[in-house]
Amino acid sequence: MTQRICFLGRGGSGKSTVAQNISHALARKGYRVLLIGNDISLSSTLLLRGEADIAPALEDYREHYEIDLNDYILPTASGVYCLELGSIDPGVGCLARGVSLIDEMLDTQGVTARLRLDFILYDISGETPCTGYILPIRDGVMQRCVIVTNGSFASVTTANSILQAVLRASGKERFPVQLIVNNASCGDTKDELASYARRATIEILASIDYSRELEYSSLAGRTVFDTAPESICAAHLEAVADDLLLPTIPTRLTPFPRRELIVWLRGWQQRELARRLAVAQREARDG
Numbered sequence: 001m002t003q004r005i006c007f008l009g010r011g012g013s014g015k016s017t018v019a020q021n022i023s024h025a026l027a028r029k030g031y032r033v034l035l036i037g038n039d040i041s042l043s044s045t046l047l048l049r050g051e052a053d054i055a056p057a058l059e060d061y062r063e064h065y066e067i068d069l070n071d072y073i074l075p076t077a078s079g080v081y082c083l084e085l086g087s088i089d090p091g092v093g094c095l096a097r098g099v100s101l102i103d104e105m106l107d108t109q110g111v112t113a114r115l116r117l118d119f120i121l122y123d124i125s126g127e128t129p130c131t132g133y134i135l136p137i138r139d140g141v142m143q144r145c146v147i148v149t150n151g152s153f154a155s156v157t158t159a160n161s162i163l164q165a166v167l168r169a170s171g172k173e174r175f176p177v178q179l180i181v182n183n184a185s186c187g188d189t190k191d192e193l194a195s196y197a198r199r200a201t202i203e204i205l206a207s208i209d210y211s212r213e214l215e216y217s218s219l220a221g222r223t224v225f226d227t228a229p230e231s232i233c234a235a236h237l238e239a240v241a242d243d244l245l246l247p248t249i250p251t252r253l254t255p256f257p258r259r260e261l262i263v264w265l266r267g268w269q270q271r272e273l274a275r276r277l278a279v280a281q282r283e284a285r286d287g
Contacts, residue, residue: 002112004103004141005244006122009148010158014182017218018148018208019123020047020080024223025241027079031118034073034106037125038085038099044123045082047223049074056086058098069102069111078223081115099124103141137169144176144248146205149193151184153265156196163200163255174250178205180240185209188275192268199264201251206240 009015016039023035024047037044042054057072074082085098099122106112106120122142137145147162149155159179166175179202181193190207197204208214211233217224224234256264 002117002120003143004120004122005144005146006124006137006142007146007148008124008162010152010155011125012152013148013150013155013158014208015148016044016123017047017214018180018182019121020045021214021223021225021237022241022244023080023119023121024048024078024225025238026119026244028225028238029241032081032116033079033119033121034081034083034115034117035121035123036083036085036099036102037123039123039125040086042084042086044125045074045076045080045084046221047218048076048078048080049082050076050221052076054082054084056084057102059086061098061101067105069105069109070114073111073115078225081117100141137166137175144178146178146180146244147202148180148182150182151186151189151193153269156193156265157261160196160200160255160261163202163253167253167255174252176248176250177253178203178248180205181207183208183210188272192271196256196264199254200256201254203248203251205243206236208236208240211236 007015007019016037019035023033026033035045035048038058042056045054052074054074055072057067057069060072061067069083072083076082083102085102103120112120145162145166147159149159163177166177179193179197181190181204184190184193184207194204211224211231213228213231213233214224217227220227224231224237228234255261
């Protein structure tokens with residue numbers, strides 16, 4: 001059975017970079033993977049397809065109301081199949097609603113069976129979890145959600161909002177949700193995010209530290225498996241893909257209510273300020 005996993009998170013959290021590298025890692029392990037992006041910049045698959053152009057499926061669908069998805073799926077040298085949904089005109093309709101439509105077409109047009117897909121990964125764009133972004137969960141399209149966050153207060157706020165929406169959309173207290181902490185190398189920040197995960201009852205799937213190899217590969221428009229396959233970063237991302245293969249047990253989701261979240265974030269800010277002042281004082285004393 002094809003497993004469908006959606007990657008959610010605030011813009012700038014590194015969600016698309018993580019999703020593309022994990023897709024490539026899964027393909028290297030022999031799994032058949034389709035990565036679907038619905039960002040207006042068509043950047044959700046850029047590291048996998050390089051200079052190859054890709055036609056956005058939903059833009060043509062809205063014009064013709066009939067398309068063959070086979071014409072829009074791009075095989076890549078990485079082994080990952082790529083599909084971009086494209087954009088809509090500003091102020092017209094809901095971009096995210098197209099995820100459910102495209103997923104249905106994958107099955108009705110026989111694409112999922114023809115490609116013998118093991119995984120369909122969705123890189124779902126969006127700062128706030130509007131109804132459209134949550135429809136795939138409500139409609140039972142997704143079997144699992146992975147929320148990507150980093151060390152910023154804003155990304156944790158977005159993660160908590162997404163978690164509240166997942167809880168509401170799934171119609172049940174238990175749903176498979178995992179957290180990837182990306183680019184939060186500071187141990188204190190990791191501790192704070194681990195505290196949040198425990199409070200919200202989310203399993204931390206992985207903590208991905210800052211890596212020069214990952215940054216440089218992204219700037220080069222490639223995955224780390226193309227540019228530095230023997231690096232520690234590549235080995236770590238392969239381990240994340242291994243963990244993604246493991247079954248996850250749905251937990252009773254407990255996101256922060258708004259007021260409690262504000263209090264918790266303020267406490268984190270105060271502790272972070274105290275830590276930075278202490279470091280500055282030590283440096284001034286030692287200097």
